[in-house]
């Protein structure tokens with residue numbers, strides 16, 4: 001798909017499932033299951049998407065899924081059995097690129113489902129999956145990941161980022177960051193204090209990879225629907241308002257990272273004042 005002179009590809013690291021309460025927080029099941037049905041174990045399916053951007057002579061990969069270092073036990077917990085390894089790398093090859101061609105990896109944040117594919121095993125060592133890339137990470141996010149607390153410990157796995165810090169492949173940035181003339185990040189706190197989204201702007205068009213600032217379309221339509229995963233729920237709501245207003249002003253293409261059924265959309269004013277809808281677009 002083209003955004004002005006930039007080209008984007010949505011890639012997949014597979015599908016997973018987890019308890020619906022995680023994504024819908026305080027919202028009662030009777031409400032959310034009308035939108036996203038759960039299985040007999042109360043789980044909802046969700047996608048692990050990455051975005052490949054070809055722009056300004058660079059190949060930029062945003063997020064890397066769970067990756068290929070999962071143990072059999074983790075695969076079972078994440079309901080990813082039978083999906084094999086090289087899910088993201090295979091998808092990258094499908095669109096014509098190999099891991100060593102990637103110039104830049106952006107991690108929206110360092111939760112395991114967003115940076116697990118940053119690194120791979122090489123014998124008993126853990127090395128960069130994308131050997132020629134610099135990996136862009138927010139300083140505040142790295143601090144959270146290096147010093148997790150009781151609540152965040154279960155998703156910050158050091159093997160996904162410490163080897164890159166040690167090898168010098170990580171570029172630590174502080175605040176909104178212009179990566180190339182048409183690709184930039186915006187810090188969007190809420191899900192984590194150092195979370196960032198990625199914006200592509202070229203030839204008067206705009207697209208935004210929302211990551212966990214708003215990973216399902218319904219979370220944009222209903223601002224009070226905030227995932228239980230979010231560390232700063234009131235910040236999440238403010239961030240979504242800001243992103244929604246920005247997207248409306250720029251008629252931006254929204255890209256949802258985890259929504260099992262909606263990948264692309266555009267936000268539109270709804271019938272009632274102060275209500276907004278996401279117009280779903282087919283890929």
Ligand SMILES: [Zn+2]
Pocket residue numbers: 111113114212215258
């Ligand atoms: Zn996530």
